[in-house]
Amino acid sequence: MDSxxxxxxxxALAEIGDKTQLLALVLAARFRKPWPIIAGIVAATLANHAAAGAVGAWVGSIFSDAVLHWILAASFAATALWTLVPDKLDDEETTTARKFGPFVTTLIAFFLAEIGDKTQIATVMLAAQYPELWLVIIGTTVGMLIANVPVVLAGNFAAEKLPLTLIRRLAASAFFILAIVAGYKALCA
Structure with missing residues (x-):
């Protein structure tokens, strides 16, 4: 179940205040059709995180346990620091809205926004660490939904009321804990 x-x-923690959450807010305000937006988030996240998970599983298979744990420790620590930096949404990511409806716009925008994003990097690292790849992909997708569905459903209210600084600090703490665990496992391997 850990996977x-x-x-x-x-x-879920890392996504709060992330650019894709801001994108969800913009799409919800623009289209006012939550279910196609949510469906687009699910499809884009599954596709993106499946690819990231495959990379993570491959990386996990080519390195020794000790080397992999040191890589994971450094990656988790770097992601923890990155999580503390608030994201800003680029206007270019929503230009497809003029051409397509809410589902296709969300699918394209979310998939592209997730490329190189901290939650995609986290998916790579988690897939390298946990043996059940499909559970990691489902877990990261559910985490995205936990953070984004309330924003889509509640619109501006949810984004304005959340203590984003506290949530970023909690997410960073979680990544630091994972870095410490991975470093400990590297020492024991």
Missing amino acids: FLVPTAIV
């Missing part, structure tokens, strides 16, 4: 629960919690 599902840890990725879910990590991504």
Whole structure:
């Protein structure tokens, strides 16, 4: 169950205040059709995180346990620091809205916005660490939904009322804890 629960919690926390959450807010305000937006988030996240998970599983298979744990420790520590930096949404990511409806716009925008994003990097790292790849992918996708569905459903209210600084600090703390665990495992391997 750790292969599902840890990725879910990590991504849910890391996603709060992330650019894709801001994108969800913009799409919700623009289209006012939550279900196609939510469906687009699910499809884009599954596709993006499946690719990231495959990379993570491959990386996990080519390195020794000790080397992999040191890589994971450094990656988790770097992601923890990155999580503390608030994201800003680029206007270019929503230009497809003029051409397509809410589902296709969300699918394209979310998939592109997730490329190189901290939650995608976290998916790579988690897939390298946990043996059940499909549970990691489902977990990271559920984490994205936990963070983004309320924003889509509640619109501006949810984004303005959340203590984003506290949530970023909690997410960073979770990544630091994972870095410490990975470093400990590297020492023991």
